[in-house]
Structures are given as structure tokens and as C-alpha cells.
Amino acid sequence: MAIDAIISIKDFRKEYKKTVAVNNLNLKIKRGSFFGFIGPNGAGKSTTVNFIAGLVKKDKGELRFDGQIITESSYKYKGRIGFVLEKPMYLEKLTGKEFLHFTGQMQKIDLPTVKQRTDELLAFMELIEKQDELIEKYSAGMKKKISLAAAMIHDPDILILDEPFEGIDPVLVNKIKENLKLMVKNGKTILLTSHVLEIVESLCTDIAIINKGNLIYEGTVNALHEKFSRENLNLEEIFIKLIAPEQGEDRLSWIRE
Numbered sequence: 001m002a003i004d005a006i007i008s009i010k011d012f013r014k015e016y017k018k019t020v021a022v023n024n025l026n027l028k029i030k031r032g033s034f035f036g037f038i039g040p041n042g043a044g045k046s047t048t049v050n051f052i053a054g055l056v057k058k059d060k061g062e063l064r065f066d067g068q069i070i071t072e073s074s075y076k077y078k079g080r081i082g083f084v085l086e087k088p089m090y091l092e093k094l095t096g097k098e099f100l101h102f103t104g105q106m107q108k109i110d111l112p113t114v115k116q117r118t119d120e121l122l123a124f125m126e127l128i129e130k131q132d133e134l135i136e137k138y139s140a141g142m143k144k145k146i147s148l149a150a151a152m153i154h155d156p157d158i159l160i161l162d163e164p165f166e167g168i169d170p171v172l173v174n175k176i177k178e179n180l181k182l183m184v185k186n187g188k189t190i191l192l193t194s195h196v197l198e199i200v201e202s203l204c205t206d207i208a209i210i211n212k213g214n215l216i217y218e219g220t221v222n223a224l225h226e227k228f229s230r231e232n233l234n235l236e237e238i239f240i241k242l243i244a245p246e247q248g249e250d251r252l253s254w255i256r257e
């Protein structure tokens with residue numbers, strides 16, 4: 001049976017000068033899944049996420065949303081998605097509060113709802129004290145939090161989160177994780193990249209592993225565990241097993257064993 005893909009990518013390829021960032025990637029993100037996209041630094045995760053966001057010009061490939069091919073002029077589907085990019089997007093000359101008001105209105109939500117959700121998001125993200133400061137003065141973690149708030153304000157069907165928890169303290173990360181789980185329970189779809197594998201393991205139903213631009217696993221988290229069931233490995237151990245043969249030396253030459 002064909003899977004019901006809310007987003008699908010076919011033969012996506014992107015080169016930067018001499019680097020092949022993503023090499024003919026095929027990916028199907030199932031509707032209603034919590035999809036983890038993992039891989040070492042430089043594997044091609046952000047390039048792929050930015051392609052979905054319409055920010056990377058492809059060399060080759062096809063992007064579909066709800067089965068419809070997306071062209072450079074048909075990015076209307078973006079209203080149904082919330083993005084947190086690795087380099088978070090915000091308007092630095094606005095205050096946190098103004099930015100959420102602006103984003104909410106841009107997403108065509110009625111004004112009372114925009115105001116109510118802005119206040120709630122600022123409180124949730126522990127940004128009330130900073131709500132009237134320009135975002136350019138925010139710390140890196142606060143910038144992540146305001147871009148996460150902006151990605152959620154229109155209650156999108158799909159959330160695409162590229163390393164969304166960087167610089168955010170663990171108590172708040174936990175609260176955010178619980179809300180993301182509920183969103184998926186309520187039928188939303190989430191694509192999450194993270195290099196923190198415990199986060200992916202505790203949240204995701206489906207997973208894709210990419211290394212040097214090549215997809216090396218795609219399937220459910222359960223199926224991945226079953227594949228390695230005899231060895232009883234956790235996700236981190238499986239990841240190391242799959243990726244490590246490609247990586248460099250284990251020990252620095254001047255550090256004795």
C-alpha cells in the first residue's frame with residue numbers, strides 16, 4: 001500500500017561548488033508522523049529542510065505537498081507549515097511581541113486570537129520580561145524560542161524543526177516536547193532534525209538517517225530497533241554503528257590510551 005505522504009521529496013540533489021550536500025534523496029513524510037531526520041554534522045539535513053522551506057535552489061528534484069508538485073511560484077502551502085530553521089528567522093528590528101503580532105497577522109489569524117496566542121506563547125517561552133526588547137538584543141537561545149513561537153502561532157498542520165532546542169534550557173525543552181507530542185496525537189505532522197538522539201528517540205515514530213548526502217535508513221523507529229534487536233541497541237548505539245565506519249580516528253595521536 002502506498003503511504004499517505006504529506007511531504008515527499010524525489011531525487012533531490014544539491015551541490016555547492018565541490019561539495020555534494022544532498023545526493024538524490026528520496027523521502028516520504030507520512031501524514032500524522034513524528035519524523036526524525038538525523039545524521040552527523042554536514043550530512044545534508046539543513047539543506048533538505050531549507051529545500052522544503054523553499055530557500056534552497058535545487059540542482060535536481062521534486063517536492064510534493066499533499067501529492068501536489070511544488071514549484072518556485074507555488075509556495076502557498078507555506079501557510080500550513082511552521083518552520084524553525086537552523087539559522088532562526090526573525091525580524092531583528094522588531095520586539096519579540098511585535099514579531100509575534102506581525103507573524104500571526106501575516107498568517108491571517110484574527111486579531112484577538114493573535115493577541116491571545118502572543119501573550120500565551122511569550123509566557124510559555126519565558127520571554128515576558130523581554131517582550132518589548134528588540135530581537136537583535138536576544139541571546140541565541142531566546143532567538144530560537146521566539147522563532148519557535150512564531151512557527152507555532154498559526155497552529156500549522158505541519159511543523160518543520162531544524163535543531164529547535166539549541167540553547168534552550170532542559171525544563172522548557174521538556175514542556176515543548178510534551179506539547180509537540182500532543183500535536184502529533186491530534187493529527188499534526190512534525191519533521192524534526194536534531195543531533196541529540198535521546199530527543200529523537202523519545203519523540204519520533206519514524207526516522208531517516210542521512211550521511212554525506214546519502215540516505216542510509218528510512219522507516220519506523222520500531223523497525224530500526226527490530227533490525228538490531230539481537231544486539232539490544234539504543235538509537236545512539238545504532239547510529240554509531242551505522243555511521244562510525246565512515247568517520248575519522250577514534251583518538252588524538254598525543255593522548256595516550
Ligand SMILES: Nc1ncnc2c1ncn2[C@@H]1O[C@H](COP(=O)(O)OP(=O)(O)O)[C@@H](O)[C@H]1O
Pocket residue numbers: 016019020021022039040041042043044045046047048
Ligand atoms: N550555503 C552553503 N555554501 C556552501 N556549502 C554549503 C552551504 N550550505 C551547506 N553547505 C555544505 O553542504 C553540506 C551539508 O550541509 P548541511 O545541510 O548544513 O548539513 P547538516 O544540517 O546535516 O549539518 C556540508 O558539507 C556543508 O558544508
Ligand SMILES: [Mg+2]
Pocket residue numbers: 045046047086162
Ligand atoms: Mg544542520
